[in-house]
Amino acid sequence: MxxxxxxxxxxxxxxxxxxxxxxxxxxxxxxxxxxxRDGAGIRAQAAAIMADVFGSKLGRRITPGDLGLFGAPEPAIPQPVAYAAVLPDALTALEGLSEERPEPESASLLIIPDGEINAAVLSWMVARPDGVQADRHSSQRVGMRDVRAIQTATEMFMRLDFLYGGGHGHKALRHYFRHEVLPLLNASYSEKVGHALFTVAAETAEVLGWMAYDIGNHGLANRYLLHALRLTQVTGDRMFGASVLANLSHQANYLGQTSRALQLARSAVEGAKGSATPRAKAMYAIHEARALSSAGDLTGASRAMNEAERHFEGATADGPEWLAYFDEAELIGEFSHCFRDLKRPAESLRFAEKAVAKTDPQYARTLGFCRMVLAESHILNGDLDSAIVAATQAVDEGESLQSARFLRYVTDFQQGISTHAGVPIVTQFNNRVSEALASLDE
Structure with a gap:
């Protein structure tokens, strides 16, 4: 006190x-x-609430034991699934998430209900920054060197994710996040260091969410992403917060939840107004285009794609490292997805070919997606032979990807060519897929 x-x-x-x-x-x-204070007994619920009140004020997790209330066991209070009202709740929830194993495809439909998503978006939209609790009492002092180490580690795991899929590094990253990142948030630091520390912590949580999404555990991915969104409130980082909303839009669109995807993408556009760079604005706009394309809205999708292109033309080389992946090839690849979903054969094929040609091999998973969209574009144009060639190359170069999303591209393509089941090249392709899947299990 x-x-x-x-x-x-x-x-x-x-x-x-x-x-x-x-x-x-x-x-x-x-x-x-x-x-x-005079030593009278206290109920467990009151002790837990008191501890959280102190934790919210001090910006670190406080337990009843920290207050000397060792005789008051902590009750099993449900942790917020979505957007935590106070920062200590978010940190506690993230600590719990870092202990969860992202079983592939487990509870894939158990994502956060619309009501909680809407409440989270609204909370983020209207929130004022918590601010960093600088120079508080702690036995550990954090410096910029610690922050740079976390940034380097996060970038390394992002590269692993792009190369090999989310299943490859998730276990190691969540261990790193739990033991090397979260404890520092409760340590002592200057205002400048604290700001940088919460920024990189949000980025790391976002990468964990993206990995869980790529594995196919959508419930876990939702929670990571929404708690990452909550961390951006500490520093008022609207641009990165909007990117988290864009990622949630991407996931919703993948799951066929078009209305949610559109709402989240538009929330990203509106939420970052006045603070986002042209490159970030282009990324938000293309997610809106993806959702509108899935809904079959050619007029709306064309408008959003034009906005994305216009914003990207104003982009410079400067900007946050977490947005570096969103280059010209990424934008073109998103265009190809949009035209594929809109059933526009000529445009889909043209942009898919460009995306494959321009995508850097370090983004192996993205290149695999682009090759599969190219294959689907050939199908839209009635060219089965070229489709099989493109899909086979994607499988041959992507068989090491531990990505549920990539495998879905492949199985969706197989379903699309199932009407040609008796054609030898189709049979050969299906056999190649079976071999690739078997090699993943070895």
Whole structure:
């Protein structure tokens, strides 16, 4: 209480308010606070709420044991699934997530309900930055060297993800996040270091969410991404927060939830107005185009694609490292997806060919997607032979990808050519896929 400056009445009111936010009632008064300070017993629920109130004020996780309330066991309070009202809740939830194994395809449909998504987006949209709790009491001091180390590690895992798919590095990254990143958020640092630290922590959480998405565990991916969104509120990083919304839009579109995908993409566009670079604006716009293309809205998708192209033309080489992947090849690849979904054969083929030619091999998974879209574009144009050639090359070069998304591209293509099941080249391709899948299991 000395550290926070709380009075008995102030602490009591904050405890009542937090309990109300969580849907419960707490009748704490300043008299009760004084009794507890004098050594009276306290209920487990009240002890947990008190600890979270102190944690929110101090910007670090506080437990009843930290307050000397060792006789008050912590109750099993459900942690917020979506957007945490207070930062300590988000950090606790992220700590729990880092212990979860992302079983492939497990609970793939157990994603966050629309109501919670809408509440999370609205909370982020209207939130004021929490601010960094600088120079607080802690036995550990964090410097920019620590931040740079986390940034380097996160970039390394991003490269692994692009090369080999989300299944390759998720276990190692979540261990790193739990033991090397989260503890630093509760340490001591300057304002500048704290700002950089929360920024890179949000980026690392986002990469974990993306990996879980790529593996096929969509519920886990949703939670990582929404808690990453919450971390951006600490520093008020609207541009990166909007990129998290764009990623959620990408996932929703993948799952066929077109309305949610469109809402999230437009939330990204609106939420980052005035703070996003042209490259980021292009990325938000193309996700809107993807959603509109899935909905079959040619007019809307064309408008959004034109906006993306216009923004990208104004992009410079400067910008955050996390956005470096969004280059000309990435944009062209997204165009090819849009025209494929709009069933526009000529445009789909033209952009898919460009995407394959321009995509850097270091983005192996992206190149695999582009090759499969090229194959599908050939099918739209009635050219089975060319489609099989493109798809075979994608499988041959992508068999090491531990990516549920890439495998879905392949199986969707197989379903699309199933009407040609008796054709020898189709049989050969299906056999090649079976061999590639078998090699993944070895």
């Amino acid at each position: 000395d550290e926070t400056g709380f009075s008995n009445k102030g602490l009591a009111k904050r405890m009542r308010d937090l309990a109300q936010q969580r849907g419960s009632t707490l009748g704490t008064t300043h008299v009760a606070v004084q009794r507890w």
